[in-house]
Amino acid sequence: MASYLFLSLFLFFPHLYASFSSSGSHSCSSLIQFKNSFSITEYASYHYCCSWDGVTCDHLNAHVIALDLSCSWLYGNFPSNSTLFLLPHLQKLNLAYNHFNRSKMPSEFGRFTSLLYLDLSSTGFAGEVPSQVSHLSLSLSGCDLQGKFPKNIFDLPNLNLLNFGDNQLSGQIPRLLGNLLQLTSLDLSLNQLSGQIPLSILNLTQLEFLAISENLLEGSIPDEVTAFPNLKFLYLDNNLVNGTLPSWLYTAPSLDSIGLSQNQFSGHIKEFQSKSLEWIALENNKLQGPLPSSIFQLLNLTRLFLSSNNLSGVIEFRMFSNLPNLDLLDLSYNSLSLTSNTTSRLKRLEMLDLSCNKLQGKIPQWMQEVGNVSLTFLNVSHNSLTEVEHFPWNNIAVLDLSSNLIRGNLPIPASKINVFLISNNSFNGEVSSLICNASDLEILDLSHNNLSGTIPQCFGNLSNSLEFLNLKKNKFYGTIPPTFAEGCQLSNFNLNGNLLEGPLTPSILNCNDLEVLDLGNNKINDTFPHWLGSLPQLQVLVLKSNHMHGSLRVNSSKSSPFFSKIQIFDLSSNYFSGPLPVRYINSFKAIINLEKIGSTVSYMGVNDGFYTYSIGIVIKGQYMELVKIFTVWMIIDLSNNQFEGGIPEVFGKLNLLKGLNLSHNNLNGGIPTSIGNLTSLEWLDLSSNRLSGTIPNRLADLPFLSSFNVSENQLHGQIPQGKQFNTFGNDSYEGNKGLCGFTVSKGCNIIEPAPPNVLEKDGSKSNITFGWKVVLIGYGCGVVFGMSVGYVVFQTGKPKWLVNLVEIQHEKKRRRKSKDGSRRNGRRRI
Structure with missing residues (x-):
């Protein structure tokens, strides 16, 4: 720590070191003098100076030739008069992983005429690279550098390392890159480079490391059979590169890792000649045909990712047993069939993903024996598997059997499991309370099966770990367990489509992180649970199609907001009565947004990209099962109840609302003109009420309104004309004898x-x-x-x-x- 303190002060407070000598021969002694100006009692000597952390000296003449200040918590603007620039014999300087507050990179770095290596990765420098540093071996990743590629770099024929990763460089990669014949490492990842990879890159025969991932590159990879004889690591993933895989990919003798995922490569995967490959990542492309047999001869292979292509054919799984070091295998989203007549020897396999293929029949013995000790992730979802006797994987953490044809009683997984997904199968019978032995369970999805009986009371005991509990579309009966304990971690609780009855349990209030509560399509008999409004994170509330009744009028005088984060509020098809809930609508702060809406579209409940919330809801008159819920969806559905009175003007405040359904009630009065404020509205259904008056002309100005229904009311007058209203048919207005206009073929x-x-x-x-x-x-x-x-x-x-x-x-x-x-x-x- 003393040495880091010394070097930090040396860098940022040059005025404290006026006595620093610019003579290289006195550099180490000058450092010692500077150090001795502080109350540090260790004996100072040349040898001690050179033993400091981060300092390397030439012991023949005491020159400081290397400084490593990486990860030193340095913060602030980088001073151009730093005494750092008075060390002329520096050959290596590492300032990575500090924060220089978006200050410009000083041109004084060009003073280091002997510098061979400079690492400024993740230092917070901003702006352009000064031309004075063009003689260096640069590492400038994560520096927020902008603009075109600095062309003066190409005047350095002896440059061997160039790292401009994680910046904002744009434009095309210059052809002059091929002038850097001594390059061994080139990293241009995480920029905004576009166009094609220049043909001149084939000149870089010394390259060992090539990374241009996460850019906007397109076109094909330059090809020459004998290219890149020394290449070990290739990363071009997350671009728009197309064409077939280059021939040198199969012949490069030293190649260790191939990362070409998330592109548009097509054609077949050919036979690999290199035996050194350890990592192959080709997922999310357009590759087709069978797997090359040479893959099964890569004895060093540890990870193979081929998912989301068009690969086909039958694979004898025992062939993977020839790969003793394989620990991650992903063949999902292809058209592969796997067979095996022998016992698997893949004892080290940790992850196996065979989802979305053509697996059929009973889960085979070889799959049950794969990594029965080491396996932590198994996904065989979206196949045609029909039977599983037991789960033999002792250390499984993620098990996904969803969307198959599996029937029979539900086997109990290992107690260490975190994610258990068996939705969309034909499991039946009751759920054993033994499932609650999985005390670390975070995601449990048993939806869309034929499970019956009561919901195990012990699920409440799991609530300290359980975040997603989905029991939708089964045959569970009885009441909701009243056992959710304090500290409940549930964020998604879905019991839709069962036979549950009785009132709701207030113990749900212990689940402060609850975001989605879907209890629709049951037989729950209760008044509206006003107390749910105090759940601070609740975004989706679905109570549709139950036996709920009574008024939504709030009798409490409390001023605290109700449902302040609600985005989807569905109480349809119940027996609610009285006026529409003005106080709740006024509290829907998430739908009343006065700030500019971001353009980024995301989903509710994303769990490390693995699992998202789902919901069933009526959109534009059609019931839809949504696998993902857009965060921008704001929907209110109060249809098929007994609400009465007028439609309050307060609805006009909900400027982010996408859908409003108040149909099939006893509402009267006119359509509020404030509805014309809902500029995000896509569907509006006010049908089957007793509304009177005219349709406000302002509704014709709603830019996204694509579904509109006011049929079976007592409206009269001329239907608004123009814009969206020219697209609505007669069925939007039928049952209103007083309406006239072109749409209903009755002139006014x-x-x-x-x-x-x-x-x-x-x-x-x-x-x-x-x-x-x-x-x-x-x-x-x-x-x-x-x-x-x-x-x-x-x-x-x-x-x-x-x-x-x-x-x-x-x-x-x-x-x-x-x-x-x-x-x-x-x-x-x-």
Whole structure:
């Protein structure tokens, strides 16, 4: 620690060291003088100085030739006048893993004319690389360097290490890279480089390490059979590179690791000639055909990742037994069939993933014997397996048998298991309480089976470790266990689609991290559990299709917010009554977002990329099983209840709402114009209520509204025109006799407003207002006017002032006829 303190002060406080000598011959003695200016009592000598951590000296002349200050917790702007630059004989300098606060890289690094190695990885330098350092062997990873590739680097024919990884370099890789003939290590990973890999890279015959992962490269890899004779490590994963795998990949004699995953390679995998390979990663490409037989002769192979390709054929699994060092094998998401007639000898295998292939029948004996001591991860999901007798893997941590055809009673896994997934099978019978011996269980998914009986009470005892519990779509009956203890870790609790009844258990409140609670499609008989609103992390609440009843009116005077993080609120198909829950809606802060919404789309409940929340919900009138829940989905479904009263204006605050369903209730009054504020709304269903008035024109301005239903109400007037409303069919409006417009093939005539002095029969002014217009073609037009009035009356009923006008016209006609008759009769009399 004393040496680190000394070197840190030396670097950041040059004014304390005014006596530092720029003479190389006195460098070590100067360091000692500087050290002795502090109260450090150890004996100072040349040999002691050179024994400090991080300091290396040339013992012949006491020059400091190497400094290693990596991981020294240095923080702050890097001073350009640092006395560090007064060590002219430095050959190696390592400042990696400190934080220089995005300061610019000083050009004074160019003073080190003898420097052969400079490591500034993850130091927080920003900006461009100064041209003065172009003679160095650079390592500048993680420095937030930006802009084009620094071309002055290519004037260094003797450069042997170049590391610009984890920066923000953009543009194409220059062809001049091929000038660096002495390069042994090249790392350009984690940048924004685009275009093709230049053909000149084949000139780098000394390369041992090549990494250009996680960029935007495209095109094919330059190919020449004899290229890269010394290459040991190749990492080009996570790009857009295409074409076939280069021929030199199979012939490079020293190749140890191949990392080409997440690209667009196609064609067959050919036979490897090198026997030195230890790591092959080709997953997530478009490779096809059978596995080459040479793979089974790579005795040093430890990891083989070939998932998510189009590989096919039958593999005799015993061939993998020729690979004694294999510990990770992933062949998932292909079209492979595996057979074996002999016992497996893969005793060291730790991970085996054969999911999404064509495995059939009973889980074979060889699979049960694979790594029965060492195996910690086994995934054979999404196959056609039909039977499993027992789980022999003693140290299994992750076991995924989901989406097969397995039937019979549920075997109990080893007690050390963390993740147990058997969803979408045909398991039946009761779940033994022995499953609770797995005290470290974190994810348990038994959904979509035929399991029955009561839910084991001991699940509550697992809640200190259990995070995901999914028992959806089984035949469990009885009540929800009331045993969730304090410190419960549940974040996802899904009991949807069972036969559960009785009230909810308040012990759920012990699960402070609960994010998703889905109890839909059961027989739960209870009033609304207001107390759930105090769960601080609750995002999804589904209580649909139960026997729940009563009002959602909050009687408590507490001002604390309810359901402040809720995003999906589904109480549909129950017996709730009374007014819509204004207080809850006002508290949905996650749906009321006044800040700019990020563009990144993610999913709820991602567990290390392995497991996500799922839910079943009605979207745009269609029931959908969602394997993943987008974090941007905001949905309220209160349909199929007995809610009454008007739709409150407060709904207009929910500016992130995607879907609103209030259909099949007893709601009355008009559609609030504030609904026009919901600029994120994609579907709106207000059908089968008693709504009246007109459809607000503002709804036509909702940019994403693609599903709209107001059928079976008492709406009237003209349907809004233009934009999204031009895409809705007649079924969106049927059952509203007063609606008119192009969509319902019923034109709207236009009526001028009634004259302001028109009086009711009792002499009062009319208060009737209209959302539609009908043309009055002259007040004295007799038959023409009568026909117009008749059409309007037939379509919309008889507004009172119109009835009065009709009676006035009839009275005028009657009087005219009477006068004419009198005149005619008078003439006769004359």
